[in-house]
Amino acid sequence: MKLTVVGGGSTYTPELIDGFARLRDTLPVEELVLVDPAADRLELVGGLARRIFARQGHPGRITTTADLDAGVAGADAVLLQLRVGGQAARQQDETWPLECGCVGQETTGAGGLAKALRTVPVVLDIAERVRRANPDAWIIDFTNPVGIVTRALLQAGHRAVGLCNVAIGFQRKFAALLDVAPHEVHLDHVGLNHLTWETGVRLGGPEGEDVLPRLLAEHGDRIAGDLHLPRPLLDRLGVVPSYYLRYYYAHDQVVEELREGPSRAARVAAMERELLTMYGDPELAEKPALLAQRGGAFYSEAAVDLAAALLGGGGSPYQVVNTLNRGTLPFLPDDAVIEVQAAVGANGAVPLPVAPLDPLYAGLVANVTAYEELALDAALRGGRERVFEALLAHPLIGQYAYAETLTDQLIAHNREHLAWA
Incomplete structure (x- = not known):
């Protein structure tokens, strides 16, 4: 089995490598290729990846390359974890929307749109080259933004499934609170990515x-604290929203916090x-503890589980993924991409039935x-x-004056990544 990671020079990658090493019985990778144009980062990450495999006794071979076509040749699965524009672009995404009093964030609002515009054409080019190989x-x-990127891939006819670590994070957290094994916890997880x-x-x-109901009654304070939302809100809703709902439910408060800085992008850049530097230590042969603060917790477990199921080698029968709606949420188009529990196998992901969604959530999902x-x-x-219309339609923006200003700022900050600008 050959797997390729595009964006293999990411500081996330050792988390993924650790999962491949630990879970080799679930996903027996024989060859793993890390693809990245940043040769200096790729050398550091690739070296650590090989040491992790060696330390854990994994027999697989790890290679690195800047040549995308060579890297994806013969691959059974290709994992995409790229960031077009790097952390510098993320810093911009999180900064300029604040000038209009709008949330600055890399996956939602104006910053999320900027990331989508930079990313979708690049991902589609990669996918075409994968399909030829x-x-x-x-x-x-x-x-990210996983929902939009996955929809682009599926709309173009690619064999694609989107993955996010929010659901597996909740699964692990709830399992710990309930004192049960994670595989015993099944989430009724519904909505869109983030x-x-x-x-x-x-x-x-x-x-x-x-x-x-028992989780909220016994552990509501802890859950609310982790989400940075008030406990009474969770009690009133009777559900657990993802952390990203805070950008909607507490928008103005979040804007003030973001204005105080430093930005998440600045903190991540320093952490990277x-x-x-740690990855360059020839004695390091495991993922460092600092990586847990980088984000992407349990990403490796989710990725291994999904790849194993798609490649017919095992994996959990039900997994939370991003895939086509196909009538699952009847108020959305069939070709919308939703994030729900699905039956995953060699033929892809088929959403499980979902109970009718309360209008309190359905309205926001439709918007x-x-x-x-x-x-x-x-x-x-x-x-x-088209950029203006998308911003005007976003519930975190909505006002035409904001949409006009943000459109000009988005184009100005991203011109080098927009072929049409």
Whole structure:
């Protein structure tokens, strides 16, 4: 089995490598290729990756290359974890929207749109090259904004599934609170990428007992604290929103916090410099503890589980993924990409049935889905007017004066990445 990681020079990669090494019985990787144009980063990450495999006795071979076509040749699955423009672009995404009093964030609002516009054309080019190399290869997208990027891939006919670590993070957290094994916790997870709610927490599988009311009653303060949302809000909702709902439920408060700085991008950039220094230590043969602060917790477990299921080698029968709606949420188009529990196997991901969604959540899901459709159109066809329409449609922006200003700022800050600008 050959797997390729595009964006293999990411500081995330040792988390992924650690999972491949620990879970080799689930996903027996024989060859792993790390692809990245940044040769200096790739050398550091690749060296640590090989030492991790050696330390844990993994027999697989790890190679590195800047040649995308060579890297994906013969791959059974390709994982995408790239960041077009790097941390410098992320810093901009998190900064200039604040000038209008709007959230500055890399996956939602104006910053999220900027990232989508930079990313979608690059990902589609990579996917076409993967298809030419092996039309049967699966593409697993971890690149944000996952919902829009996955929709672009599926719309272009690629064998793709989107992946996010929010659900597996909740699963692990709830399992610890309930003192059960993670595989015993099944989430009723519904919504869009970075716009989801846990409407049930079941023990044993999709038909198991729903213990969410007990979790909220006994551990509501801790859950609310982790989400930086007030406990009374969780009690009123009776569900657990993802952390990203804070950008909607506490927008103005978040804007003030972001204005006080430093930005998340600045903190991550500093952390990456420290991590890369660590990766260069020839004695280091495990992922450092600092990596846990970088984000992406449990990414490796989720990626291994998904790849194993898609490649027919095992994996959990039900997994939270980003895939086509296909009538699962009847108020959305069939070709919308939703994030829900799905049955995953060699033929892809099929969403499990979802209980009717309360209008309190369905309205926001419908609104953001409309924005994502406009955002994808802007990413594919370009043009100032399409960017403006997407921003005007986003519930975190909405006002035409803001949309006009943010459109000009987005284009000015991203001109080098926009072929049409």
